[in-house]
Amino acid sequence: MIDDLYSKKVMEHFMHPKNIGKIKNPSGVATIGNPTCGDVARYYIKIKTKKIKGKSAEYISDIKVETLGCGAAIATSSMATEMIKGKPLKKALELTNKAIAEALDGLPPVKMHCSILAEKGIKKAIEDYQGKSKNQRAKSKNTN
Numbered sequence: 323m324i325d326d327l328y329s330k331k332v333m334e335h336f337m338h339p340k341n342i343g344k345i346k347n348p349s350g351v352a353t354i355g356n357p358t359c360g361d362v363a364r365y366y367i368k369i370k371t372k373k374i375k376g377k378s379a380e381y382i383s384d385i386k387v388e389t390l391g392c393g394a395a396i397a398t399s400s401m402a403t404e405m406i407k408g409k410p411l412k413k414a415l416e417l418t419n420k421a422i423a424e425a426l427d428g429l430p431p432v433k434m435h436c437s438i439l440a441e442k443g444i445k446k447a448i449e450d451y452q453g454k455s456k457n458q459r460a461k462s463k464n465t466n
């Protein structure tokens with residue numbers, strides 16, 4: 323059956339996914355699709371700044387996701403959001419689909435591609451934020 327295919331952790335995150343929904347006025351947003359199966363996920367991130375080891379650093383203060391996809395896509399997006407919530411941006415950018423799958427005690431080989439959706443979606447949302455803040459810095463430079 324389905325729970326013979328998936329680990330207990332995958333089943334938990336599939337049945338009770340975390341961080342589902344949207345963020346109003348997100349710092350970054352990205353939609354990512356898997357062209358092979360048509361599954362889609364949309365990530366919203368909120369970035370704030372705090373002192374980390376005496377230095378001011380940006381971190382993910384909140385993250386939400388809407389996933390329209392298979393069980394593995396739902397479980398990996400849920401686990402990925404849990405793994406990076408509250409973490410510095412630098413750490414979030416290091417997240418890999420392999421690490422997400424490992425945190426879920428593995429995925430069947432035919433489902434590994436579903437975890438790529440989570441890795442890419444989060445990175446794309448961070449890139450969206452970085453692009454916006456770069457533009458904002460350029461604008462304020464021009465008006466000074």
Ligand code: FES
Nearest residue numbers: 359361392395436
């Ligand atoms: S089958 Fe499409 S993401 Fe899993």
